[in-house]
Amino acid sequence: MDKIQDEIIGEFSVFDDWLDKYDYLIELSDALPPIDAAHRTDRYLINGCQSRVWIDARLEGGKVYYTADSDAIITKGIIALLIRVLNGRTPQEILATDLYFIDAIGLKENLSPTRSNGLLAMLNQMRLYALAFEKESEMKR
Template sequence: MTINEKQDSIVEEFSIFDDWMDRYQQLIEYGKELPPIAEQKKTQQYLIQGCQSKVWLDAELRDGKIYFTADSDAIITKGIVSLLIKVLSGHTPDEILNTELYFIDKIGLKENLSPTRSNGLVAMIKQMKAYALAFKAKNDGNS
């Protein structure tokens, strides 16, 4: 599945909810499905700066694709990072760097977040793209 197909699937899932309380509930459900980050990675090194709540994010490159793990101490934030992982995990650094994450606006996520959560969302995306950039640079250096 391409990144855009994953985004379209999320947009479709969220379109059945008229009410933002239902969408928040869906976000919480996504958070529960989040593959857990290793406990030893819940350190300052993996903490995303710019998030009001604590969000730890890690990434590893396997067979040319990046796989993310994360956790958060806030249930809505955990749901948000879970959505980002659902969309971006399992793709190449180039795919991640060249993608536009349009699903965030399409499901109305950005406009329904508090400014601090919205800044956190931007920080999470920035960190995921930074991992992609680092893996790409490392790969380009090896070829």
């Protein structure tokens, strides 16, 4: 995961100002695979986000895979970054990782307070999925 986070830091380091970084986030939103329409419901909606964000996760082969969508393109770019780092990891890896790229690229400090709260809400939901999968696996043992 550190390698991917370092790649993201490198990608954002080529931009001098935050308008360019926002443009890059918008580009990243285009690369986010679509979420199944069945998961664009209130059940998958993240509370605490200014925009509407839906996140789903599945456990496959002991690893967590996320899908997500948002009606706001910058938020969609942010979730694309989170998925890029966390997808295909074990629940334990997801729960233990320090997502240092968020501070390193200045993301949290350059978001509005409501969007920053949304970032935390998205991350919390992703970790809750990982925690639920971890507990489910423990119960099966």
